[in-house]
Structure formats: structure tokens, C-alpha cells
Amino acid sequence: xxxxxxxxxxxxxxxxxxxxxxxxxxxxxxxxxxxxxxxxxxxxxxxxxxxxxxxxxxxxxxxxxxxxxxxxxxxxxxxxxxxxxxxxxxxxxxxxxxxxxxxxxxxxxxxxxxxxxxxxxxxxxxxxxxxxxxxxxxxxxxxxxxxxxxxxxxxxxxxxxxxxxxxxxxxxxxxxxxxxxxxxxxxxxxxxxxxxxxxxxxxxxxxxxxxxxxxxxxxxxxxxxxxxxxxxxxxxxxxxxxxxxxxxxxxxxxxxxxxxxxxxxxxxxxxxxxxxxxxxxxxxxxxxxxxxxxxxxxxxxxxxxxxxxxxxxxxxxxxxxxxxxxxxxxxxxxxxxxxxxxxxxxxxxxxxxxxxxxxxxxxxxxxxxxxxxxxxxxxxxxxxxxxxxxxxxxxxxxxxxxxxxxxxxxxxxxxxxxxxxxxxxxxxxxxxxxxxxxxxxxxxxxxxxxxxxxxxxxxxxxxxxxxxxxxxxxxxxxxxxxxxxxxxxxxxxxxxxxxxxxxxxxxxxxxxxxxxxxxxxxxxxxxxxxxxxxxxxxxxxxxxxxxxxxxxxxxxxxxxxxxxxxxxxxxxxxxxxxxxxxxxxxxxxxxxxxxxxxxxxxxxxxxxxxxxxxxxxxxxxxxxxxxxxxxxxxxxxxxxxxxxxxxxxxxxxxxxxxxxxxxxxxxxxxxxxxxxxxxxxxxxxxxxxxxxxxxxxxxxxxxxxxxxxxxxxxxxxxxxxxxxxxxxxxxxxxxxxxxxxxxxxxxxxx
Numbered sequence: 180x181x182x183x184x185x186x187x188x189x190x191x192x193x194x195x196x197x198x199x200x201x202x203x204x205x206x207x208x209x210x211x212x213x214x215x216x217x218x219x220x221x222x223x224x225x226x227x228x229x230x231x232x233x234x235x236x237x238x239x240x241x242x243x244x245x246x247x248x249x250x251x252x253x254x255x256x257x258x259x260x261x262x263x264x265x266x267x268x269x270x271x272x273x274x275x276x277x278x279x280x281x282x283x284x285x286x287x288x289x290x291x292x293x294x295x296x297x298x299x300x301x302x303x304x305x306x307x308x309x310x311x312x313x314x315x316x317x318x319x320x321x322x323x324x325x326x327x328x329x330x331x332x333x334x335x336x337x338x339x340x341x342x343x344x345x346x347x348x349x350x351x352x353x354x355x356x357x358x359x360x361x362x363x364x365x366x367x368x369x370x371x372x373x374x375x376x377x378x379x380x381x382x383x384x385x386x387x388x389x390x391x392x393x394x395x396x397x398x399x400x401x402x403x404x405x406x407x408x409x410x411x412x413x414x415x416x417x418x419x420x421x422x423x424x425x426x427x428x429x430x431x432x433x434x435x436x437x438x439x440x441x442x443x444x445x446x447x448x449x450x451x452x453x454x455x456x457x458x459x460x461x462x463x464x465x466x467x468x469x470x471x472x473x474x475x476x477x478x479x480x481x482x483x484x485x486x487x488x489x490x491x492x493x494x495x496x497x498x499x500x501x502x503x504x505x506x507x508x509x510x511x512x513x514x515x516x517x518x519x520x521x522x523x524x525x526x527x528x529x530x531x532x533x534x535x536x537x538x539x540x541x542x543x544x545x546x547x548x549x550x551x552x553x554x555x556x557x558x559x560x561x562x563x564x565x566x567x568x569x570x571x572x573x574x575x576x577x578x579x580x581x582x583x584x585x586x587x588x589x590x591x592x593x594x595x596x597x598x599x600x601x602x603x604x605x606x607x608x609x610x611x612x613x614x615x616x617x618x619x620x621x622x623x624x625x626x627x628x629x630x631x632x633x634x635x636x637x638x639x640x641x642x643x644x645x646x647x648x649x650x651x652x653x654x655x656x657x658x659x660x661x662x663x664x665x666x667x668x669x670x671x672x673x674x675x676x677x678x679x680x681x682x683x684x685x686x687x688x689x690x691x692x693x694x695x696x697x698x699x700x701x702x703x704x705x706x707x708x709x710x711x712x713x714x715x716x717x718x719x720x721x722x723x724x725x726x727x728x729x730x731x732x733x734x735x736x737x738x739x740x741x742x743x744x745x746x747x748x749x750x751x752x753x754x755x756x757x758x759x760x761x762x763x764x765x766x767x768x769x770x771x772x773x774x775x776x777x778x779x780x781x782x783x784x785x786x787x788x789x790x791x792x793x794x795x796x797x798x799x800x801x802x803x804x805x806x807x808x809x810x811x812x813x814x815x816x817x818x819x820x821x822x823x824x825x826x827x828x829x830x831x832x833x834x835x836x837x838x839x840x841x842x843x844x845x846x847x848x849x850x851x852x853x854x855x856x857x858x859x860x861x862x863x864x865x866x867x868x869x870x871x872x873x874x875x876x877x878x879x880x881x882x883x884x885x886x887x888x889x890x891x892x893x894x895x896x897x898x899x900x901x902x903x904x905x906x907x908x909x910x911x912x913x914x915x916x917x918x919x920x921x922x923x924x925x926x927x928x929x
Contacts (some may be wrong), residue, residue, distance in 0.1 A: 183602040200304050208400035226592035258413060277700060322570045323485050326390070327494050329566075330478045331610050333397055333559040334502030337474060340404050340467075340552035342509030342633065342660075346652040347545035349638045350517060354542045355410070355456045356449065356877035357869065359635065365460050369403075369468030376472045377844045378602060389477040390566035397560025397870030399470030404553035405464035411546040413459075414452040416522050418445065419540040420741035420753060421533055428741050428753050430733035430760045430779065442873035446738065449872055452896045476839045485570050489675065491827075496671020496820045500664045506633065507664065510656030512551065517543030517649040533582030533770045536710070537647050538791050539742050609841055614829045617909040619842050619855075622822060623850040624902030625692070625815070629896045630854035632659075632812075635862060639891055642806070644707055645795035654805045662809035666816025674821050688818040689903055695815035696899045698807060699892065703805050707797040712750045713757070713780065715868045715881055729780035730758045740870050740880055745781040752868075752880070757781060757788050816900075861890040 332557050348362045357365075483491050520532055521542040534541045610616050637658070640651040673679070679687060711717040735755035743751050743759070751757035758779030766774040775788040784925065830838040865886035868877035 182388040186297075220484055220662065247571050251748050275781040279543060283647070318887070322566075323482065323487075323494070324772075325379070326485075326570075327482060327498055329562045330482070331395075331561070333393070333556075333563070334474065334478070334498065334550065335505035335508075336397070336555040336559045337400060338502055338505030338510070338548070339509045339555060342472070342506035342656075343513050343548045343552055344407070344509075345634050346510045346637055346655070347543070347548070348518065348634060349641055349648050350521075350545045351456075352878050353540075354521065354545070355414075355453045356872060357453070357456075358876065358878060359638070359859035359862040360856055361457075361859070363634055363855035363857075365457070365464060367630070367852050367855040368461055368464035369466075369471065370847040371470050372465045372468035374468075374844055374847045374852065376469060377840050377847070378599075380472050380476050380840050388568045389473070389481050390563040390568075392473045393477050394563030395559045396470040396473045397556050397563070400467050401553045401556035403463045403467035403470060404549045405558065406466065407460060409459045409463075410452070410456040411521070412871040413455055416450060417542055419534070419542075420739050428736075428739055428755055429762065429775075430735070430755050430758050431495050431729060432760065433730050436765060437819060449877075450875075462852060476836070476843055480836050480839055482886045490676045492820060492824050493671050495823065496668055496674070499819065500671070504661070507656045507660035509548075509552075510652045510660065512548050512656075513545075514649045516548045517545065517652065519544040519547065521545065531770050533772070536649055537560055540740070541647075542646065545737040550881055552832065588616050600928035605837060606841060609830070609834070609838060612829065613912050614909065615838065616828070617912065618822065618826055618829065619845050620849075621688075621902045621905040621909065622826075623846050624898045624905065625833050626846050626850035627854040627857075627898045630851050631891070632808075633896075634855045636808070636893065638862070639887070640801065643888060644798060644801040644804070645710075645792075646798070646801055654801070658805050659809045659812060660664065661814050662674030662813040666813040667819050670817040670820040673817065674824060679821050681825065681828070682910075682913050684821045685906050685913055688822055689910065691814055691817045691905045692899060692903050692906070695811045696896060696903070698814065699896060699899075702804060702807055702892050703889065705800050705807070707795050707800065707884055709867075709882070709884040710750050710793055710795065711748070712723060712752065712754065712868070712881055713745075716883070730756055733758060737871050738877070741790075742792040743775055743788040743790055746786045747781050747790045748793060749781075751780070751788060754778070754788060759788055783920035858891065858894060861894050862887060865890060884891045 204305050206434040259599045345366055348366065351357065352359070352362050383900050404811070479495060479498075486494050518536050520526070520530075520534070521544050524545050526532075535541070637648065637655055640646055640654065641648055646654075673687075709716060733755050735753065739755055741753040743754050743757055745751055745757055754762065754775045757775065758781070759775035760777045761777045763773050765771045772790050775790075776787055778786045780786075781788060826838070827835060828843060862882070863879065865882045867883050868879070868881040870877040
């Protein structure tokens with residue numbers, strides 16, 4: 180039978196005249212019954228009809244477009260698909276008409292009649308954009324994935340900011356004369372406000388609009404990044420030791436003179452700049468702590484609430500893996516920015532300087548990257564204001580969605596005052612769970628290692644292997660942190676594919692972390708010896724230690740720091756300390772010194788010295804060391820996601836938000852807050868010569884490399900060993916606990 184291409188269904192009414200109405204569409208069922216088709220297409224339409232009836236009984240909600248006039252043979256499949264809409268299981272009214280889910284009656288022809296009396300076809304275009312249609316399962320599945328993407332980008336920007344700031348630690352120390360303890364304290368000040376406010380995050384939990392609170396937090400972090408740049412703009416231009424600017428850096432022979440320690444206007448101004456730095460950076464870091472409070476607790480609990488069964492581990496693994504590229508890019512951004520001179524805004528681009536990036540006096544434009552990260556935080560915070568308070572469960576799992584909705588509805592309306600009174604009891608009750616307590620303490624140990632690496636690894640490479648700050652940041656960002664990201668992702672895949680249970684996670688973690696610790700052992704033997712520095716750790720003879728005669732009449736200032744390398748292979752603090760009385764400039768650049776001559780302390784007064792310190796004897800160890808550190812980080816990060824998922828399943832569902840808040844509180848108080856300062860103290864204890872201004876230690880000039888390496892790496896290994904012991908105790912305790920799948924939540928504390 181041939182298809183009638185000029186088919187005009189009976190449902191259409193044609194009229195003429197100025198008020199002629201357009202053709203009215205008819206129902207899909209009537210259209211298919213009136214459409215003249217071949218036996219082949221009739222069978223296909225019947226099959227679709229049967230399928231639509233089965234789908235209707237199964238409760239599957241599907242949509243199809245409306246039927247319009249002039250359909251051809253090619254539109255047969257479209258007509259048949261419309262039957263899915265026409266055969267929904269709508270209940271009937273007493274008169275026999277179907278009633279739609281919204282309560283409107285349908286006419287016998289299948290049209291929906293609105294309250295105003297107009298007919299609406301099942302495939303009306305406006306139905307597609309109705310709120311109920313916009314919340315169908317396809318959109319539901321995409322919503323949580325979109326949230327995971329946005330949250331990954333926000334955490335990416337947050338860690339981009341914090342990692343870039345840490346990549347500039349040595350530069351800020353040099354610019355403002357800070358010790359490692361001071362810089363470590365500044366870098367962790369945000370944990371103070373974070374630790375205080377995390378209690379309120381635990382209270383508000385599901386009571387607030389979590390996505391919007393996250394968005395506000397991101398904007399506060401952007402403001403803190405901009406405040407962090409203010410010390411550069413309120414300080415004077417950077418001044419450094421130079422014979423071109425200050426003739427005191429060269430030996431001026433005067434009888435009966437010795438080292439001079441003055442405290443004039445220049446020294447006082449430097450101390451003022453340092454005090455301003457403390458005030459502004461402390462304010463910025465405290466504000467950053469306020470903004471970062473809701474990011475992870477609200478974000479992770481939001482994902483875990485609305486992710487489908489089995490998807491929560493992989494989503495959280497993807498979240499951490501995407502966000503960990505923020506630190507990688509932050510260090511690489513620091514590598515690029517630190518090649519720009521700090522006062523480029525005052526001197527202009529392309530202006531010649533006496534210093535080069537490899538010079539120990541060089542200071543890069545650390546403030547530029549903070550402005551870039553502030554912009555990233557603003558852009559990634561805006562989408563959170565468009566996410567709903569609650570979204571349907573992924574995959575439309577009715578049981579899970581009802582459980583989640585029940586969790587929201589069952590929460591008692593407790594006032595903040597009552598919560599603060601109950602907090603100590605709830606806190607102690609949670610700590611009485613041995614699994615929760617030991618797991619969190621183990622995470623604190625490993626977080627302390629991460630805090631020490633992220634804050635001072637760049638400085639360790641710079642001091643131990645004589646690399647520049649920019650190249651050290653490049654190695655950390657391009658090699659070490661991508662290994663961390665890959666390790667987290669692999670850990671999430673292992674969690675999903677292997678189906679690690681409550682009993683196997685501690686065993687798996689102990690094996691991986693023990694392997695990571697053993698990988699770090701060779702690092703203790705891959706260091707460089709301490710450079711010989713005259714009057715610091717090298718003397719002409721033991722009898723000359725109390726008083727050196729070669730520069731005793733040079734009137735060298737105590738604050739002088741302009742390292743030079745003598746022709747005898749010994750490094751000197753400044754040309755004045757080498758007894759040099761003259762110098763020559765580079766022929767191609769009159770702003771740079773080529774050679775210091777007539778040096779009394781070098782080769783009996785006939786030697787010379789070149790600018791910058793002496794090169795290290797083992798630069799070839801730098802790449803192997805960063806590869807070993809990256810491999811150890813890769814293996815250790817296999818345990819990150821399994822341990823986190825174990826924490827989420829150790830507590831009942833109604834206490835999950837509170838447990839996450841307590842976990843973050845303990846990790847900040849016990850790890851992220853004290854660890855940078857503790858590592859900074861270990862580094863400062865290896866200093867063998869301090870720069871001094873007005874009688875105060877300004878910043879360290881030289882370290883004992885052996886002591887620095889052993890204390891910095893030894894502190895990390897000590898933290899790892901403590902964490903492994905706690906995990907072994909956790910594994911022993913788990914053997915006495917009933918086994919259960921991580922997809923289920925316990926009814927009480929374990």
C-alpha cells in the first residue's frame with residue numbers, strides 16, 4: 180500500500196477569513212490510527228505501541244514531539260514515538276476522561292484541557308520547558324556531574340592560590356627578611372579562622388543552601404588574594420647589596436676599623452616593611468580561612484548525598500584529582516612569574532637590571548600571580564549561585580532518594596545556642612569511636628607530611644641543590660604534583676574496581692604507605708655537601724677564628740649580603756668580606772659587575788672574585804631526587820580515596836556532616852596549622868649564618884646542607900611511621916568489627 184503523502188487528518192479544521200486559525204494538531208494515537216501506511220510500517224507502529232504500553236506500566240517517563248500536518252513517509256518513526264506520550268498511565272475521572280498528573284482533565288481525543296479551557300496536546304512545545312520536565316532523570320544524572328565539575332574547578336582555583344603563594348615563600352622571605360618559622364606560620368594562619376568556624380559549618384550542615392555558601396566562600400578567598408598583594412604596593416622599592424649603589428659593599432681600607440652594625444633610616448624602613456607584611460598577610464590569611472571553611476565539607480557531603488550508588492567514590496576521586504592540578508599549575512605559574520623582577524610595575528618591562536634570576540639576591544614579582552588567582556576564584560565561584568538547595572538522587576533511585584529526603588526532613592530544628600551546648604557531648608561521643616579516632620589521627624600524620632612538602636619542598640631543592648626558585652617551582656609543579664593527581668585517581672579506581680571493604684582498606688593502606696616510606700630512604704644519601712663560606716664554616720686556620728686579619732680594616736657592614744665566589748673556590752659573604760678593593764663592569768651592560776679584583780683574602784691579595792655564589796658540586800642529583808620524591812608521593816596517594824570513603828562510612832548518615840566537620844577541625848588543629856611552623860623550625864635550626872638588621876636576625880643566609888636534609892626528611896619519615904602504626908592498630912580493631920559493604924551506612928558508631 181502506498182503512503183498518502185497529502186494526508187490531512189480529521190483532527191484538523193480549516194477556516195478562511197481574516198480570523199482564520201492555524202491547523203490544530205491531534206493526539207498521537209488518533210494520528211497513527213488515521214495515517215495510511217504500509218503493512219510494514221503498521222507493524223512497526225504496533226510494536227512501538229506495545230513497547231509504550233509496557234513502558235507505561237513500568238513507570239518510565241518519556242516525551243515525544245506533537246503531530247503536525249503534512250507528515251511524510253520519513254516521519255513515520257516520529258509519529259510512532261508519539262504514542263509513548265499518548266499511552267501514559269493517567270488516572271481517569273468519573274466521566275472516563277484521563278486526568279493528567281497536574282490534575283487537568285483530558286478530552287476523549289487525548290487533548291489536555293487547561294484551567295482556561297484551551298486544549299493542549301501532549302507534545303506542546305511549552306511542556307518541554309515545564310519545571311517537571313526539566314527535572315527528568317536525564318537532567319538529574321547531569322546535575323550532580325555538573326556540580327562535581329564546578330566543585331573541581333573551584334578547588335582547582337583554591338589550591339592554585341595556596342600553592343602559588345607557597346611557591347613564592349623563599350622569595351617573600353628574601354624580600355622582607357623572614358625566617359622559615361615566620362613564613363611557615365604566615366602560610367598556615369588561615370587554619371586558625373578555619374578551625375574556629377568549622378564548628379558552625381557542622382551545625383548548619385544541611386540547614387543552609389550549601390552551593391550558595393560555597394560561592395560566597397570562593398569570593399572571600401578572592402578578596403584575600405588581593406589583600407595579600409598589598410605589602411608590595413605599600414612598601415618601598417626593593418634594595419639589595421650592590422657596589423654600584425652602596426660603596427660599603429667593597430673594602431674601604433681604614434686603620435683600626437671592624438665590622439659595623441648600624442641602624443639608620445634604611446634599616447628602620449626595612450623593619451617597617453616587614454611589620455606591615457605581617458599585618459596585611461595575617462589579615463589576608465585569616466580571611467582566606469573564613470572563605471575556605473565550607474568548600475570541602477559542604478561540597479563533599481553534597482556530592483555524597485546525591486550521587487548514585489557506587490558513583491560517590493569515583494566522583495570524589497575525580498574531584499580530588501582535578502583539584503590537585505591546581506597546585507601543579509600554581510607552582511608552574513610561580514616558575515614563570517618569578518622570572519619577572521619584583522618592581523616591574525615601578526621600573527617597567529624590558530628594563531636592564533644588575534641582578535639575574537640565578538643571583539641569590541634576586542626577587543621575583545610574587546604579587547602578579549596572586550592577582551591572577553584572585554580572578555580565577557571569582558570566575559569559578561559564580562556558578563554556585565545557580566545550583567539548587569537539594570537535587571534529586573542520581574539514576575532516579577527511589578529508595579535512596581527517599582532515604583536522603585528523609586534525612587533532611589528528620590533533622591530536628593535545633594537552635595544554634597542548643598547546638599553549642601550539645602557540641603562538647605557530640606564531639607566526645609564521636610571521639611569515642613575507635614575507628615573514627617584512629618583514622619583521623621592517621622590522616623593528620625599524613626597531612627602533616629603534605630603540609631611540609633607543599634610549603635618547603637621548593638626551598639629544600641633551592642638550598643640543597645643550588646637551583647633557582649623558578650626552576651624549583653617548575654620541577655614541583657611539572658613532576659611531583661601530577662604524580663599526586665595520578666595517585667589519587669588510581670586510588671579511586673582501585674576503590675571502585677576492587678571493592679575494598681572495611682577490613683581490607685587498613686591493610687591496603689599500610690602496605691602502600693610502608694612502600695612509600697622505604698622509597699624515601701635513599702634521599703638521605705642523595706644530598707650535596709655544604710659550600711665552604713669564609714668566616715661562616717671555613718677559616719684560614721683555627722687560630723684565625725676569633726679575628727680575621729685580611730678584612731679587619733675594611734669596615735664591612737654587618738648587614739652586607741652580596742655573595743661572591745673567589746678564584747680559590749671559597750665563597751664570601753660580600754666583596755668586602757673577601758677584601759676586594761676594586762671591580763670591573765661588563766662591557767655589554769654597565770649595570771652589572773663582571774669581576775671583583777685586588778681581593779686581600781684570596782691568594783694572598785692577588786686573587787679575584789666573580790659575582791654570585793660558587794656553584795654546587797652535585798647539581799646532577801636534582802632530577803633523580805625529584806623523581807624519587809614523586810614516586811613516593813604517587814604510591815602514598817593510592818590510599819587517599821579509600822581512607823576518605825572509610826571515614827564517610829564509619830558514622831551514621833545523620834552524623835556524616837558533623838563527622839566531616841570534626842575531621843577537618845582535627846586535621847587543621849593537629850596537622851595543617853602546626854606542621855608548617857614545625858618544619859620551618861627544623862629548617863631554621865640548620866642555619867649557620869643569619870642576616871642581621873638593627874641587632875635582629877633578619878633571614879638565613881647559609882644552611883648546613885647535611886643537617887637541613889636529615890631534619891627535613893627525617894621529620895617526614897617520622898610522621899609517616901606514626902601514621903602507619905595508627906593504621907595497623909585500626910586494622911586490628913576492624914577485625915573485631917562486623918564486616919559490611921562501604922555502600923551501606925552503619926546505624927551507630929563503630
